[in-house]
Amino acid sequence: MxxxxxxxxxxxxxxxxxxxxxxxxxxxxxxxxxxxxxxxxxxxxxxKLLPANKLFAQKQRYFVSFLLICLYVQWLESRGAPPSLALLQRSAPGSPRQIADFINGLRDRGLIIATSLETDRRTQILKPSLELLREIAxxxxxxxxxxxxxxxxxxxxxxxxxxxxxxxxxxxxxxxxxxxxxxxxxxxxxxxxxxxxxxxxxxxxxxxxxxxxxxxxxxxxxxxxxxxxxxxxxxxxxxxxxxxxxxxxxxxxxxxxxxxxxxxxxxxxxxxxxxxxxxxxxxxxxxxxxxxxx
Known part of the structure; x- marks a missing residue:
């Protein structure tokens, strides 16, 4: 040492x-x-079938995922806006297109669940799955x-x-x-x-x-x-x-x-x-x- x-x-x-x-x-x-x-x-x-090393083992993608988790929890605790793609694009490093492509890839794999906000059906909430949480953790x-x-x-x-x-x-x-x-x-x-x-x-x-x-x-x-x-x-x-x-x-x-x-x-x-x-x-x-x- x-x-x-x-x-x-x-x-x-x-x-x-x-x-x-x-x-x-x-x-x-x-x-x-x-x-x-x-x-x-x-x-x-x-x-695993999930290529986690390529999805998450790189700083920008990891930070975007980490930030999404934070935004989701802040919303659950009534401390932030609904965790939508638009909010993530404004908050995370990287171009809006890169972030959208990455999030769409996670949704396709079931790592993010998108649901409509009850008070505004046009806004989709991005919820991180347990599998995503475990990868980031x-x-x-x-x-x-x-x-x-x-x-x-x-x-x-x-x-x-x-x-x-x-x-x-x-x-x-x-x-x-x-x-x-x-x-x-x-x-x-x-x-x-x-x-x-x-x-x-x-x-x-x-x-x-x-x-x-x-x-x-x-x-x-x-x-x-x-x-x-x-x-x-x-x-x-x-x-x-x-x-x-x-x-x-x-x-x-x-x-x-x-x-x-x-x-x-x-x-x-x-x-x-x-x-x-x-x-x-x-x-x-x-x-x-x-x-x-x-």
Missing amino acids: SEIRLYAGVEDFAADSLWVEATGLMRHPSYASALLVYCEAMTARAR QSPLAALGSSELLAPPLTIRPDDLVMDEDRLARWLALSAERYAVKDDLFGPFPAIVRHSERDAGHLVFCAVIAEALRQRTGSPASGSLTYRGLAERFDVSRQHISNIFGEAAQNGWYRISPGGEVALMPDHTLLQFETWVAGQMVHYRHLALAIRER
């Missing part, structure tokens, strides 16, 4: 209670194990679950959230609302941001970090980071994996050998990922406590 300190990108927020708690988690003797549990939870997905749930290696389990646990559509939606909505006010959990982490902008990029990054952690603990290299292996694992092309690795090497984030092993993992890259995951753990633990109290 790297020296116990926060990644430089969040230095301006280091005095905030969230990041003070995050630093405490990073000092825990089992933090490396918890980090590996997070990475394995993200990358150990079973294949994958990383938050993995962070919450891995945090249980470092802190006492909360009364609301990941398995409880997965089965409770209402609580899961409200948990995610609270996260989106905080992000809209203060972006210290994503923006300050350039490697996280850039990988998330590519299809399955964050999943690839998690696979790389997992392999680096195994190597640092003396586990034998698995050679699991080959272009072909990752392409098949995450339903993308080998050229796509090559592009991700090429850019990572160019930016000095890490380097993967032709045999699929971590040839270089600088401390600053690992520290960036460590800090980001610790922040996610504390953030989603706070929100689990908040929905419990509601």
Whole structure:
């Protein structure tokens, strides 16, 4: 593990209670194990008919889905306008046509249910399905679950959230609302941001970090980071994996050998990922406590 300190990108927020708690988690003797549990939870997905890695594992589409969940919950709680396509197009990043095409694709797959507003039949409400909620909650749930290696389990646990559509939606909505006010959990982490902008990029990054952690603990290299292996694992092309690795090497984030092993993992890259995951753990633990109290 790297020296116990926060990644430089969040230095301006280091005095905030969230990041003070995050630093405490990073000092825990089992933090490396918890980090590996997070990475394995993200990358150990079973294949589905739904191409979730292409639908959601890219920043813009993920944010649009996250925002729709938030708008829907705000409307349920009488704090916002009906979550229509027009409102989503005004609120979300991306062109109106891109957002409409994406939402239509989700509707075709049954991931969004559109119903007419009772007071205005011309307005269609977009309701996120439980399956959509679970897809968007994958990383938050993995962070919450891995945090249980470092802190006492909360009364609301990941398995409880997965089965409770209402609580899961409200948990995610609270996260989106905080992000809209203060972006210290994503923006300050350039490697996280850039990988998330590519299809399955964050999943690839998690696979790389997992392999680096195994190597640092003396586990034998698995050679699991080959272009072909990752392409098949995450339903993308080998050229796509090559592009991700090429850019990572160019930016000095890490380097993967032709045999699929971590040839270089600088401390600053690992520290960036460590800090980001610790922040996610504390953030989603706070929100689990908040929905419990509601």
